[in-house]
Amino acid sequence: MPSATTVASVDKLPIADDDAALETRQLTKHYADRTAVDSLSLKIRRGEIFGLLGPNGAGKTTTILMLLGLTEPSSGDARVDGLDPRRDPLAVKRRVGYLPDDVGFYDELTARENLEYTARLNRMREPAATERIEFLLEQVGLSSVIDRRVRTFSRGMRQRLGLADALIKRPTILILDEPTVNIDPEGVRELLKFVSDLRNDEGLTVLLSSHLLHQVEQVCDRIGIFVSGQLVGLGTVAELASQLQDRWIFELGVDPGPSTANLAKLVGAISGVHNVEVDGPGRWMINASRDVHTDLLATVSSVGCTIDHFVRRGADLDAIYHRYFTGRTDDSEHRRGG
Amino acid sequence: MTASIAAEADIRIEPEEPVVERLHGGWRIVARKEFADHIHSIRFVILVVLVALAGLASVHSASGPIRNAASQATAVPSIFLYLFTLAPDRVPAFHEFLAILGPLLGIAFGFDAVNGERSQRTLPRLVAQPIHRDEVINGKFVAGLGAIALALAAVMAVVVSYGMLRLGVGPTTNDVVRMLAFFVVAVVYISLWLALAVVLSVVTRRAATAALAGIAIWLVFTLFGGLIAGLVADTVHPVPSTAPTTEQVLANARLELTVRRFSPSELYQEATGVLLNPARQSTGLLVEDSTTSQALPSTLSLSESLVLAWWQVAALVGGVVVMFAGAYATFMRQEVRA
Numbered sequence: 001m002p003s004a005t006t007v008a009s010v011d012k013l014p015i016a017d018d019d020a021a022l023e024t025r026q027l028t029k030h031y032a033d034r035t036a037v038d039s040l041s042l043k044i045r046r047g048e049i050f051g052l053l054g055p056n057g058a059g060k061t062t063t064i065l066m067l068l069g070l071t072e073p074s075s076g077d078a079r080v081d082g083l084d085p086r087r088d089p090l091a092v093k094r095r096v097g098y099l100p101d102d103v104g105f106y107d108e109l110t111a112r113e114n115l116e117y118t119a120r121l122n123r124m125r126e127p128a129a130t131e132r133i134e135f136l137l138e139q140v141g142l143s144s145v146i147d148r149r150v151r152t153f154s155r156g157m158r159q160r161l162g163l164a165d166a167l168i169k170r171p172t173i174l175i176l177d178e179p180t181v182n183i184d185p186e187g188v189r190e191l192l193k194f195v196s197d198l199r200n201d202e203g204l205t206v207l208l209s210s211h212l213l214h215q216v217e218q219v220c221d222r223i224g225i226f227v228s229g230q231l232v233g234l235g236t237v238a239e240l241a242s243q244l245q246d247r248w249i250f251e252l253g254v255d256p257g258p259s260t261a262n263l264a265k266l267v268g269a270i271s272g273v274h275n276v277e278v279d280g281p282g283r284w285m286i287n288a289s290r291d292v293h294t295d296l297l298a299t300v301s302s303v304g305c306t307i308d309h310f311v312r313r314g315a316d317l318d319a320i321y322h323r324y325f326t327g328r329t330d331d332s333e334h335r336r337g338g
Numbered sequence: 339m340t341a342s343i344a345a346e347a348d349i350r351i352e353p354e355e356p357v358v359e360r361l362h363g364g365w366r367i368v369a370r371k372e373f374a375d376h377i378h379s380i381r382f383v384i385l386v387v388l389v390a391l392a393g394l395a396s397v398h399s400a401s402g403p404i405r406n407a408a409s410q411a412t413a414v415p416s417i418f419l420y421l422f423t424l425a426p427d428r429v430p431a432f433h434e435f436l437a438i439l440g441p442l443l444g445i446a447f448g449f450d451a452v453n454g455e456r457s458q459r460t461l462p463r464l465v466a467q468p469i470h471r472d473e474v475i476n477g478k479f480v481a482g483l484g485a486i487a488l489a490l491a492a493v494m495a496v497v498v499s500y501g502m503l504r505l506g507v508g509p510t511t512n513d514v515v516r517m518l519a520f521f522v523v524a525v526v527y528i529s530l531w532l533a534l535a536v537v538l539s540v541v542t543r544r545a546a547t548a549a550l551a552g553i554a555i556w557l558v559f560t561l562f563g564g565l566i567a568g569l570v571a572d573t574v575h576p577v578p579s580t581a582p583t584t585e586q587v588l589a590n591a592r593l594e595l596t597v598r599r600f601s602p603s604e605l606y607q608e609a610t611g612v613l614l615n616p617a618r619q620s621t622g623l624l625v626e627d628s629t630t631s632q633a634l635p636s637t638l639s640l641s642e643s644l645v646l647a648w649w650q651v652a653a654l655v656g657g658v659v660v661m662f663a664g665a666y667a668t669f670m671r672q673e674v675r676a
Contacts (some may be wrong), residue, residue, distance in 0.1 A: 063673060070466065070471075071674065090469070091361075094468040098463070100466070106462065120370075122467060123468075162463075169468075323422070
C-alpha cells in the first residue's frame with residue numbers, strides 16, 4: 001500500500017520513534033481552575049486505530065489540540081511522526097488530517113469552495129486539487145451537492161464533508177474528535193467502516209475520540225480510557241476486561257435488621273476488600289482485590305442476616321463502561337488498572 | 339468503497355516535493371479568500387454606493403461655485419481640488435464626509451474577522467491547516483485593507499469623473515499626485531478603524547457585539563469629540579464672557595485643538611485639508627502659525643504640504659500599528675476553543 005510510506009518519506013526530518021505515529025510523554029495541561037490533562041503518556045503505533053474514550057470534559061479535545069500544536073502544553077511532550085508540534089507546527093499540520101468536534105464550514109460558500117480553500121491552504125495545485133476534491137466528495141456521498149452552499153447541509157452531511165476536508169491533504173494521520181456525535185446509527189456505521197477501510201487500504205493511523213464506547217469499540221484496535229485528564233485504562237477491549245478481572249466487585253443485599261450496621265464493618269474488615277459503598281438500606285457494593293465471595297457469605301451467616309441479593313459483577317463492556325465512565329470519580333486510586 | 343483510494347493514490351503520486359519549504363506565505367491564501375468574500379458581499383456594494391452618493395452630493399454642491407468663479411480666478415491653482423474641499427450650501431466637503439463615513443467602512447470589514455470564524459466553528463479547522471496562527475489575523479487585516487482601498491478607489495473614480503463632467507476640465511498632474519496622497523492618508527485613517535474592529539472581533543464572542551461597540555466608539559468620537567474638547571478647554575482655560583484677553587482666547591483654543599487631536603478624524607482632516615488645498619499653509623490655528631507667510635498669499639508645493647501634514651500622518655500610522663499589535667497579541671494568546 002503505497003501512500004502512507006510515500007507521504008511519510010517526504011520529510012527528511014528526524015523521527016524519534018519509528019514505530020509511533022503519535023506519542024505523548026507526561027503531557028499535562030493546566031488551566032486556571034483545573035487540570036485538563038494530567039501526565040498523559042501514550043504511544044499510538046502506525047496504522048493503528050486508537051480510541052480515546054472518556055466522558056465529556058475528560059480532556060480529550062485538549063489532548064488533540066496539544067498534538068496539533070494548537071494549545072501549548074503546561075509540561076510534558078508530544079510527538080507526531082517524531083516531530084514536536086511546538087517546534088514544527090506546520091510540518092505536523094501538513095501530515096495530520098483533523099476533523100474537529102462539531103465541525104463548521106463557511107455557510108455562504110459551496111462544499112467545493114470550502115474544500116478548495118483547505119486545498120489551497122495545503123498548497124495543493126489546481127488540477128490535482130479539483131480532482132482530489134471531487135474524488136473525496138464522491139467517496140463520502142456528497143457528489144450531488146458539491147456546488148450547493150453548506151448552509152443547506154444537515155448535521156450528517158457536514159460531518160461527511162468534514163471527513164473529506166480532513167483527507168484533502170493526504171494525511172498520514174487522521175484525528176477525529178467525537179466523529180459519531182449527532183449522527184444516526186446508520187451514519188455511524190458507514191463512517192466507521194469508511195475509517196477502517198482507510199486504515200486497511202492506505203495504512204493511515206487513526207486517533208478517534210468518543211464518549212460512546214459501544215459505538216466505536218468494534219473499529220478500535222486499542223482503547224485508552226480517559227477520565228478527568230488521566231488515562232485510567234489502556235489496551236484492547238479484551239485486555240481492559242481482563243484488567244478488570246483483577247478487581248472484584250460484588251453487590252450484596254440483606255434483609256435489613258438490627259445487625260446490618262455491624263455487618264458492614266465486618267465486611268470491610270475482610271482482607272482484600274478495598275471499600276464498601278452503601279447502595280441503599282442493607283445494600284452494598286463491595287470492591288475487592290481477590291475473590292472474597294466465600295468470606296462474604298461466611299460473614300453474613302455469622303451475624304445471622306438473610307441474603308436477598310448477591311451478584312458478582314462480570315468484566316464485560318458494560319462493566320468497563322460502568323466502572324470507568326459513570327461518575328465514579330471518588331476512588332481514582334483504586335481503579336488505576338495498569 | 340475505499341478500495342479505489344489506494345488505486346487513486348497510485349496513479350497520482352506527485353513527484354516528491356519538499357513540502358516544508360513550500361509552506362510559507364499562508365497569510366496570502368487567507369487574504370485572498372477573505373478579500374474575495376468582502377468584494378462579493380452585499381456589505382461592500384452598500385458601502386460603496388453610500389460613500390459614492392455622499393461624494394457625489396458634496397462634489398455637486400462644490401462644483402457650482404467653482405464654475406462661477408473659474409472664469410475670473412485664473413490665478414488660483416488647482417481649481418479641480420476645490421471639488422474635494424469646498425463646502426457651500428452646508429453640504430460637507432468630500433474629505434469631511436469621508437471623515438464621518440470612513441470609520442463605518444473600517445468597522446464593516448473587520449468587526450467579524452475572528453469572532454465570525456468562532457461562531458461558524460471554522461477556526462479549529464482553519465488553524466489545523468499548515469499555516470501559522472498569526473497568518474489568520476494578518477491575512478484578514480490585509481484583506482480588509484484591500485477591500486477598503488478598492489472601495490475608496492471606486493468611489494473616487496466615480497466622484498472625479500463626475501467632477502470632470504461638471505467642470506469641463508481635468509485634474510493637472512499635480513492635482514492627481516495630491517489626490518493620490520489624499521487617497522493614501524484616507525486609507526490609513528480608515529484602516530485605523532479596521533484595526534479597531536479587528537481588536538473588537540478578537541475580544542468579543544459575537545459579531546453583533548463587536549459591530550455595536552465599534553459604532554458606539556465611532557459615535558463618541560464623531561458626536562462628542564468636539565464637545566469634550568470644548569468642555570476641557572473651557573474648564574482649564576475659561577474665557578470670561580466680558581472683555582476676554584487675546585491670551586485667554588488663544589490658550590483656550592490651543593488646548594481645545596490639542597484635545598481634539600486625540601481623535602483620529604481630527605488628524606485625518608488636518609492632514610487631508612493641507613494635502614488637498616495647496617493654498618492652506620497651516621494645520622493648526624491659523625492666527626498663530628501663518629504670521630510669517632501671511633503677507634503674500636501663495637501656494638505650497640506638494641512636498642511643503644507633506645511637511646505640514648507629516649506628523650498627523652505619522653500619528654495615524656502609529657495608531658494603526660499599535661491597534662493591530664493589540665489585536666495580534668490578544669489573538670495569539672487566546673485558546674483555539676474559546
